[in-house]
Amino acid sequence: DAMVIQNPRYQVTQFGKPVTLSCSQTLNHNVMYWYQQKSSQAPKLLFHYYDKDFNNEADTPDNFQSRRPNTSFCFLDIRSPGLGDAAMYLCATSRGLAGKDTQYFGPGTRLTVL
């Protein structure tokens, strides 16, 4: 089945230790997104790729980086995780841009920072 896959589902890292979260899709969608969602809050868009074009939200901290080596894969790198970065990280894809098209979400990766 076509889907959005996130690995791992649960990630534990130490304060300041770099961590990479991965997302893959079999939908062949043009756009891939990374959201951060803290407990009982709305998902907050960090950045998105439209094909190879990277779009960073203005208030996304420099500590967060992303890579999209090909259509299917997108990575979220957190260079120096702080305690405040503990959250659920959601990857999503869409054929066109978010507001005009349905987004398909992965199950999320829950990040714990010790």
Next chain:
Amino acid sequence: SQQGEEDPQALSIQEGENATMNCSYKTSINNLQWYRQNSGRGLVHLILIRSNEREKHSGRLRVTLDTSKKSSSLLITASRAADTASYFCATDAWNQFYFGTGTSLTVIP
């Protein structure tokens, strides 16, 4: 911020009853979407309503949009225990896309 505010924050109803949740936003939009999120999972798209539409139906879901009041409502009829989830509105305003704060719905069997 364009982020929508949802009301109520939490809603608890008996199975079979209808559930209504509301979303208000701040600036003019191109369209508005509703998503559902089961606990600890990703979001699932429910429905998209464009700014020139006033009402849309999908199965047991009915969405209304009042652009003059900058508000939308999601009605779930004949609720089921499986409808227990958080529901988010999401607005598209000139390439700015934001999720609202969400309504947590509990349907009691």
